[in-house]
Amino acid sequence: MTRPDFALELDLIAQGALRVAGVDEVGRGPLAGPVTAAAVVLAPGAIPEGLNDSKKLTARARDALAERLALCAEVSVAHASVDEIDALNILRASHLAMERAVAALTPAPDFLLIDGNLIPRGLTIPSRAVVKGDARSLSIAAASIVAKCARDRIMVDLAQQHPGYGWETNAGYPSKGHRDALRNLGVTPHHRRSFKPVHNILYQAKSVSD
Secondary structure, eight states: OOOOBSHHHHHHHHTTOOOEEEEEEEOSSOSBSOEEEEEEEOOTTOOOTTOOOGGGSOHHHHHHHHHHHHHHSEEEEEEEOHHHHHHHOHHHHHHHHHHHHHHTSSSOOSEEEEESSOOOTTOOSOEEEETTGGGTBHHHHHHHHHHHHHHHHHHHHHHHHSTTSOHHHHTTOOOHHHHHHHHHHOOOTTBOTTSHHHHHHHHHHHHHHO
């Protein structure tokens, strides 16, 4: 199994880009909650052991690594809201969250490694899109961990305000339990109305009320 390394970053550093940030987002697929992005600048001499694509780590490992990264790296987290997701579309909202996370890093990085195949249009810093970047770049892997932990905490908090949807375990993704609750309990203010399963329930409810 291949693991991310620091080769992309070291190549850029050798070219003079001393502060390279990895950027990733989480939360494009859920039916509820914000989309969350993180930007992380790792210090070459203080990279935590065990960094990997957040999806390949346990929740406990992610939390421990996020805590370590907060101490030894430059980290920023930003979000795009459910209203922004519905107004813009999920891709543009995820890019907006990335742009906000990058903007919160001070001083600004010299270069960005962006997970995926697109560079958000609002970024003015030199950037490279890296497909499957969280499996290739330690900086992007770090960003994926930080973003995942931050968003999961939000969903646990929202689960306490809106019990029954299982957000504390499904993080808003369309699990069977979440979809059943959506039908039985209805749509909350934190559901993405532009997403088909939510839209369909709202449309059915409107049809019945009409």
